[in-house]
Amino acid sequence: MTAITKSVDLDRRGRVAVLTVNNPPVNALSQHVRQGLYEGLKQAISDSAVQAIVIVCAGRTFIAGADITEFGKPPADPSLHTVLDIIEASPKPVVAAIHGTALGGGLEVTLACHSRVGVKDARFGLPEVKLGLLPGAGGTQRLPRVVGVEKALSMMVSGDPIRADEALKAGLVDEIVDGDLTAAGVAFAEKALSEKRPLKKIRDLDDKLAAVRGKPEVFANFRKSVARQTRGFRAPENIVKAVEAAVSLPFETGLKRERELFVELLNSPESKAQRYFFFAEREAAKIPDVPPDTPAKEIKKAAVIGAGTMGGGIAMNFANVGIPVTVVEVQQEALDRGLGIVRKNYETTASRGRLTMADVEKRMGLIRGTTDFNAIADADIVIEAVFEEMPIKKEVFAKIDKIAKPDAVLATNTSTLDVNEIASATSRPESVIGTHFFSPANVMRLLENVRGAKSSKTAIATAMAVGRRINKVPVLVGVCYGFVGNRMLHQRGIQAEKLILEGALPHQVDRVLYDFGFPMGPFAMGDLAGLDVGWRIRKGRGVKSPVADRICELGRFGQKTGAGYYKYDEKRNPTPDPDVEKIIVDVSTEMGITRRPISDEEILQRLLYPMVNEGAKILEEKMALRASDIDVIWVYGYGWPVYRGGPMFWADSIGLEALRDTMLGFQRKTGDAFWTPAPLLNRLADAGKGFLDR
Numbered sequence: 001m002t003a004i005t006k007s008v009d010l011d012r013r014g015r016v017a018v019l020t021v022n023n024p025p026v027n028a029l030s031q032h033v034r035q036g037l038y039e040g041l042k043q044a045i046s047d048s049a050v051q052a053i054v055i056v057c058a059g060r061t062f063i064a065g066a067d068i069t070e071f072g073k074p075p076a077d078p079s080l081h082t083v084l085d086i087i088e089a090s091p092k093p094v095v096a097a098i099h100g101t102a103l104g105g106g107l108e109v110t111l112a113c114h115s116r117v118g119v120k121d122a123r124f125g126l127p128e129v130k131l132g133l134l135p136g137a138g139g140t141q142r143l144p145r146v147v148g149v150e151k152a153l154s155m156m157v158s159g160d161p162i163r164a165d166e167a168l169k170a171g172l173v174d175e176i177v178d179g180d181l182t183a184a185g186v187a188f189a190e191k192a193l194s195e196k197r198p199l200k201k202i203r204d205l206d207d208k209l210a211a212v213r214g215k216p217e218v219f220a221n222f223r224k225s226v227a228r229q230t231r232g233f234r235a236p237e238n239i240v241k242a243v244e245a246a247v248s249l250p251f252e253t254g255l256k257r258e259r260e261l262f263v264e265l266l267n268s269p270e271s272k273a274q275r276y277f278f279f280a281e282r283e284a285a286k287i288p289d290v291p292p293d294t295p296a297k298e299i300k301k302a303a304v305i306g307a308g309t310m311g312g313g314i315a316m317n318f319a320n321v322g323i324p325v326t327v328v329e330v331q332q333e334a335l336d337r338g339l340g341i342v343r344k345n346y347e348t349t350a351s352r353g354r355l356t357m358a359d360v361e362k363r364m365g366l367i368r369g370t371t372d373f374n375a376i377a378d379a380d381i382v383i384e385a386v387f388e389e390m391p392i393k394k395e396v397f398a399k400i401d402k403i404a405k406p407d408a409v410l411a412t413n414t415s416t417l418d419v420n421e422i423a424s425a426t427s428r429p430e431s432v433i434g435t436h437f438f439s440p441a442n443v444m445r446l447l448e449n450v451r452g453a454k455s456s457k458t459a460i461a462t463a464m465a466v467g468r469r470i471n472k473v474p475v476l477v478g479v480c481y482g483f484v485g486n487r488m489l490h491q492r493g494i495q496a497e498k499l500i501l502e503g504a505l506p507h508q509v510d511r512v513l514y515d516f517g518f519p520m521g522p523f524a525m526g527d528l529a530g531l532d533v534g535w536r537i538r539k540g541r542g543v544k545s546p547v548a549d550r551i552c553e554l555g556r557f558g559q560k561t562g563a564g565y566y567k568y569d570e571k572r573n574p575t576p577d578p579d580v581e582k583i584i585v586d587v588s589t590e591m592g593i594t595r596r597p598i599s600d601e602e603i604l605q606r607l608l609y610p611m612v613n614e615g616a617k618i619l620e621e622k623m624a625l626r627a628s629d630i631d632v633i634w635v636y637g638y639g640w641p642v643y644r645g646g647p648m649f650w651a652d653s654i655g656l657e658a659l660r661d662t663m664l665g666f667q668r669k670t671g672d673a674f675w676t677p678a679p680l681l682n683r684l685a686d687a688g689k690g691f692l693d694r
């Protein structure tokens, strides 16, 4: 065995050379891997004793993509293109032997090989779209030649990997193998040699492209089918264009077109935002004073108190990953109703083919409902999701304190109450932490973990780890009203209400945010969540919201009653309602406001700048660890379009000085102290800096 570089070895098995990549943890395509492959191939090709070459990886996976530490640095030779060229041009057959995941550049390496074999649990994908890019080493030209245009489009535009059986069916792998992978790769190469199989270069294949040549409807239909998911993103369209080029141009010209389309994406604001966000998400996992080696409690059993809207969804998260969970309710009826909804949710997923009925039963089997509070005694984490009232929460925590294991983590799902006060109801405030799930709790990825004044490092490490275990994106925040997400949302809500009183209508406000990239605007969101919730809270606190109150007084609670800010048909499609317009205009008149046309630009600024300003206060108060954490919260919890990075990244891209000055302009016009820039915003604006380069 010869070490070519620190991560690539060259070995000989009879007449077959074996190049083994060993670059833990995921065999990323670092410079020394590219160099090793290149030099190793050169040696094997010039070695007359070698007649075929196998590329295989050590460790848990085949090459799973680019080396992210090289992102943003000048390219180091050899480029991936150079490596792929020498593989493809090799006069001796090159076989990729694949296990784990062949992703991105890793899959591109295999596409330059003349054959591919894989183990049955291997997966294959080109996820570049998730960073706003396209597979830029010939992937857009090669993949459709092997698997056909439609399959290639769907793989590259979704970015999701496919399994080995699907890859075999699509022609992406030649054979599924088992046993020792290197031996299987060598055996395949031997067979190819003894059968004198001609070298199959993907670049020379044409039959699958010919099948769609002159059929532009294939692309038109594809574009239509993904229009909703890809709205606002730039990469999907460039991928489609690159595949169109694969069909209509010779391979080399297609590669040039791919390059142009790639460079366009690389320089696009969308991809910059998506690449920023990729790192932002990783950063959110890091907590400076709770290092990764902080012992986290292993969660073997969980308990949820309350089987309402949130409790049921939270319990599903545990069952989905195989953790048994006990759900405690006060009354049998509420328990039956709650678990009934959980079952219905699972059955709906099964009816769409995304779960089998056996899975449904397995998951339901992991959820144990009871009205006996003592059943939480063996839980490693107890998550409270009862009514949002402090006396009830305190009573429940006092009870949990008496029954839960001494080392259990005690979590509250409160969205507005003081976690420290809740913790004070126990004899162990260090074990108490907030785990703020978002509705629907089984779907939304965001988890705001709320650090109480006394929360222990173990409680924090556990809440972060368990969040990841149940497939959430946990972000640590501090105790303040509304935490980070809802606190910022509240500022947006204030302006949304003012805007409709001053002259805009709900559908205009909503459209502006929809066009910005949100799935919906504040009024459509209110209708979806139910307007009665906020109404009840306002009544309890003696607060008024003139338009919303009047709408609720008519029994218009949103989608569930067929009307709210909008009218809904039986399919819940909204249309603007003249009755609501009349209410709004009446309220404006009663308040002595002269309505005026309001531009889309003003609407956007008035909705989003206050959020940024609140974000600045949150940062200064250290309620979020970093600006990028706020962005993660907004993308995963509120549908902020990831191709705009998040509110703080977006603010930086506008420029904080311009943003601050626009706020001051609103303040001059209205005299409203609401528009006072946060001290941090002022300081950064004066210094010509952004939130992210603080």
Ligand SMILES: NC(=O)c1ccc[n+]([C@@H]2O[C@H](COP(=O)([O-])OP(=O)(O)OC[C@H]3O[C@@H](n4cnc5c(N)ncnc54)[C@H](O)[C@@H]3O)[C@@H](O)[C@H]2O)c1
Binding pocket: 305, 306, 307, 308, 309, 310, 311, 328, 329, 330, 331, 334, 338, 384, 385, 386, 387, 388, 389, 392, 396, 413, 414, 415, 416, 436, 437, 438, 439
């Ligand atoms: N609904 C949301 O969108 C949302 C989002 C995030 C957080 N939250 C928070 O989650 C918590 C629960 O909200 P929800 O919307 O699920 O409320 P919900 O009214 O739907 O459910 C609360 C459940 O708790 C049960 N309950 C009340 N007291 C109990 C007790 N002593 N022991 C056991 N069960 C008890 C009730 O019977 C009810 O089923 C609240 O703190 C809320 O602020 C809600």
